[in-house]
Amino acid sequence: MSYVSKPVRKKDAMALVTGKPVFTNDLASKDCLIVKILRSPHANAWIEEIKTGTAKQVNGVVAVYTYKDVPRKRFTLAGQTYPELSPYDHYILDQRLRFVGDAVAIVAAETEAAAEKALKRIKVKYRVDEPVLDMHKAKDGKILVHPEEDWEAKIPVGADNKRNLCASGVEESGDVEKILGECKYTVDRTYHTKANQQAMMETFRTYCYKDYFGRLNVVSSTQVPFHVRRILGNALDIPSSKIRVIKPRIGGGFGAKQTAVTEIYPAFVTWMTGRPSKILYSRYESQICASPRHEMEIRVRAGADENGIVRALDVYTLSNAGAYGEHSPTTVGLSGHKSIALYRHTEAHRFAYDVVYTNVQAAGAYRGYGATQGIYAVESAINELAHMMKMDPVKLRELNMPMEGEPLPAYQDCITAPSCTMDQCMQRAKEMMNWDEKYPYKDMGNGKVRGVGVAMAMQGSSIAGIDVGGADMKLNEDGSYTLGLGCTDMGTGCDTILSQIAADCLETSIENIVVFGVDTDISPYDSGSYASATTYTTGMAVFQACQELRKKICALGAKMLEVNPEEVNFDGEFVFTDEEHKVSLKEVAIKGTCGNTQELQVTRTHCSPISPPPFMVGMAEVEVDKETGSVKVIDYAAVVDCGTPINPNLVRVQTEGGIVQGIGMALHEDVQYTEKGKIRNNSFMQYKIPSRLDIGDVRVEIRGSYEPSGPFGAKSIGELVINTPCPAIADAVYNATGVRVRELPITPEKVAMGILKQKLEK
Amino acid sequence: MNLSFWLNGVYRHEEVEPDTMLLDFLREKGCYSVKCGCETSNCGLCTVLMDGKPVLSCSMLALRAEGKKIVTMEGMQKEAEEFGAFLADEGAEQCGFCNPGFIMNIFAMENELEDPTEEEIKEYLAGNLCRCSGFVGQTRSILKYLEYKKTKKREEAEE
Structure with missing residues (x-):
């Protein structure tokens, strides 16, 4: 029986579809104190005076904390591995308030009503300062977001808090100006993406309690349990050994939960009061004070010769960190590294960036992690270049796309592509979309016009040389195995995918694998689930642990058979030398529990020195109403190269889901601020994520290469899939109407106004 | 009260x-x-x-x-298992957080609409958001489930 490459049902599926109580708030004890946060109404303010006396008198209120009560030690909320690249710029509560929604005070009460009442009774006198809301005015501006002396960047990333710089840098290879000067065709365009919300259905939430050792137990909806443990140690200024983090089922993350958005508050309450407590963010809070995608403005200069060979790319990214720097120095890198690398003939490239602090909601990690923004910009510029050259954008890509063994310019984590079927992906996408017939547009004769657009994308598989995957494989007394994991299944299915790998390695049934994760007291260390790392990195740890465990099973079996270990074989059921001489797995397992000195348990840690990119092609067909400017994606064809798809069903659903999120980013999801820096899109009323009526067909196929460094040839899929919709849809709209929208989302207003402008110009 | x-x-x-x-x-x-x-x-x-x-x-x-x-x-545990198996076989349950509300609405739809088209299904369930699956896997599972129910009903009638 083999499970790899089979559409195996997720091990937790039936619990989920029958609504079992498996999520954080289902597990929280009923006597939890309710934790609520008083939030700043101002984008830039200083607390001159804060009175909590009457709030504390509310019946049922147990504690009210202000900046005076918390440790004066800065930390970052970003869930990242050492050396942490995000600046230490947070207190649990600070006297300075840096955005509308920043935390002013923490209230803990017996009931929600009491907590709400206490919030209203906290009296705060603010000194309201002028905020810096425009990211163009932040660098070297007069208003500083982090003027404090104890601000700290752990390692040099071009940061300077006295210049509002969270990171900056220039990377260059070859003489960009010279090559651009030689190119027959060049474009110079600027694109703008917004701070989209992950909008996972389960909002941020955490509950905490102290155990019989006086340790702080934290049950949280997080992608990064081990990082949360360290972050809480830093924030509370206590040894991390006093903290245990448990991850139950998670109701979606998409990167949002790679930042410790909520954990610090109940952790502080429980640590101080000794009482269990919980915090549940409302959707409103998840929209205004969470961890969205970085707003970026990206200028792209691209040049090609008369034959359509792209010779130079110059990318400058201005990224908006917002009020705090979580994931800011790192996300920006992907906007250049994973976009320039799509053009293998690039002789010269430059990637420069500034990441600035402003007085808006702090950004964080969102699926794609900067690559989404960069690929939207570069793929759009390449489309514009193709139109300038009067060349089919597919053709231009066929000439320049990544190929196996060929260079990936600007991408430091693999000099050349170790595995790549981008050419097959393009070929198949073209067939699926019937591109040659549909390109560039078709007037439907009813006021509507259809256009098609194309884009390529890549991502990484883990952070090369940094991400660590851990697996603990144990043979139990009954002949079953337990697979202990430190990575976090957030609906993605990694518990199942890793069990498939284990079952194949151990030649056993998947039902014979018990999978467990995550408890930082028990699980093997794992960086967590982000950076498209889990299947690739942890999968390899599982693979290695299983191989090692097989050796131990053979050794004990051989001892029982009274032969040398190298004389035996193991077929998953028996350790044997021949038909006559064999012991069953169960006999070995029992032997392991009785008079035995050899553990039947292996823990393996894996880290890959490279990050092999998965690739894909996305093609969009849109229908635009010329009267209203409304755009509907009627068909989306996508072909992915994720290496070996360990579970083709889950690859497909991940791809479909990522594409639809990308469609939301391209067409609907906007983040707008009032003049005072307050977010207008603070609920699902104003922040529109796609419903099932907003999308047409989404058709996905797999053309997997074989990645030698991955388990069974696998690469990643999770993030890659959000990267093509924005550029593909933008070009489809252009092909349909001639209107080029360079600021997302592509709203009906922008398209209709563009069409009107065209008419007036005629 | x-x-x-x-x-x-x-x-x-x-x-x-x-x-x-x-x-x-x-x-x-x-x-x-x-x-x-x-x-x-x-x-x-x-x-x-x-x-x-x-x-x-x-x-x-x-x-x-x-x-x-x-x-x-x-x-409705039995019914949830029955439909849920179809959803799970597409991998479209994903994080599972939206599943109960979504599935309850499918049961309501079954009561209300006889033999709905794909468009009618999407319209009926438009108020059930899902951020993981992109909905397409959900639609596949519903169509397969309704087909299965139809066959089951027909077989029962024949018996």
Whole structure:
């Protein structure tokens, strides 16, 4: 029986579809104190005076904390591995308030009503300062977001808090100006993406309690349990050994939960009061004070010769960190590294960036992690270049796309592509979309016009040389195995995918694998689930642990058979030398529990020195109403190269889901601020994520290469899939109407106004 | 205030505050399948059946249940398993957080629409958001499930 490459049902599926109580708030004890946060109404303010006396008198209120009560030690909320690249710029509560929604005070009460009442009774006198809301005015501006002396960047990333710089840098290879000067065709365009919300259905939430050792137990909806443990140690200024983090089922993350958005508050309450407590963010809070995608403005200069060979790319990214720097120095890198690398003939490239602090909601990690923004910009510029050259954008890509063994310019984590079927992906996408017939547009004769657009994308598989995957494989007394994991299944299915790998390695049934994760007291260390790392990195740890465990099973079996270990074989059921001489797995397992000195348990840690990119092609067909400017994606064809798809069903659903999120980013999801820096899109009323009526067909196929460094040839899929919709849809709209929208989302207003402008110009 | 109603087939007398929402009340009574995804009646996660009709329990006072029959997924475990198997075979349950509200609305749809088209299905379920799956896998599973139910019904009729 083999499970790899089979559409195996997720091990937790039936619990989920029958609504079992498996999520954080289902597990929280009923006597939890309710934790609520008083939030700043101002984008830039200083607390001159804060009175909590009457709030504390509310019946049922147990504690009210202000900046005076918390440790004066800065930390970052970003869930990242050492050396942490995000600046230490947070207190649990600070006297300075840096955005509308920043935390002013923490209230803990017996009931929600009491907590709400206490919030209203906290009296705060603010000194309201002028905020810096425009990211163009932040660098070297007069208003500083982090003027404090104890601000700290752990390692040099071009940061300077006295210049509002969270990171900056220039990377260059070859003489960009010279090559651009030689190119027959060049474009110079600027694109703008917004701070989209992950909008996972389960909002941020955490509950905490102290155990019989006086340790702080934290049950949280997080992608990064081990990082949360360290972050809480830093924030509370206590040894991390006093903290245990448990991850139950998670109701979606998409990167949002790679930042410790909520954990610090109940952790502080429980640590101080000794009482269990919980915090549940409302959707409103998840929209205004969470961890969205970085707003970026990206200028792209691209040049090609008369034959359509792209010779130079110059990318400058201005990224908006917002009020705090979580994931800011790192996300920006992907906007250049994973976009320039799509053009293998690039002789010269430059990637420069500034990441600035402003007085808006702090950004964080969102699926794609900067690559989404960069690929939207570069793929759009390449489309514009193709139109300038009067060349089919597919053709231009066929000439320049990544190929196996060929260079990936600007991408430091693999000099050349170790595995790549981008050419097959393009070929198949073209067939699926019937591109040659549909390109560039078709007037439907009813006021509507259809256009098609194309884009390529890549991502990484883990952070090369940094991400660590851990697996603990144990043979139990009954002949079953337990697979202990430190990575976090957030609906993605990694518990199942890793069990498939284990079952194949151990030649056993998947039902014979018990999978467990995550408890930082028990699980093997794992960086967590982000950076498209889990299947690739942890999968390899599982693979290695299983191989090692097989050796131990053979050794004990051989001892029982009274032969040398190298004389035996193991077929998953028996350790044997021949038909006559064999012991069953169960006999070995029992032997392991009785008079035995050899553990039947292996823990393996894996880290890959490279990050092999998965690739894909996305093609969009849109229908635009010329009267209203409304755009509907009627068909989306996508072909992915994720290496070996360990579970083709889950690859497909991940791809479909990522594409639809990308469609939301391209067409609907906007983040707008009032003049005072307050977010207008603070609920699902104003922040529109796609419903099932907003999308047409989404058709996905797999053309997997074989990645030698991955388990069974696998690469990643999770993030890659959000990267093509924005550029593909933008070009489809252009092909349909001639209107080029360079600021997302592509709203009906922008398209209709563009069409009107065209008419007036005629 | 006093509240008398049927919860998953059991007639109950309960004490409830006048401002308690049905969602919070049901979770208090152990119906943890009922989830909250927004506070603005946009996401459909809190869908339960009231006298067979789907309602958003986040936007309804618990007292409105007076004399009514409320059914949550805790009361439809067998049916949930039956449909859920189709969803799981597409991998489209994903994180699972939206599943109960979504699936309850499918049961409501089954009561209301006979032999719905794909368009009608999408329209009926438009209020059930999902951020993981992109909906297409959900649609595949619904179509397969309805086909299976039709076959089952036909076979039963033949017998």
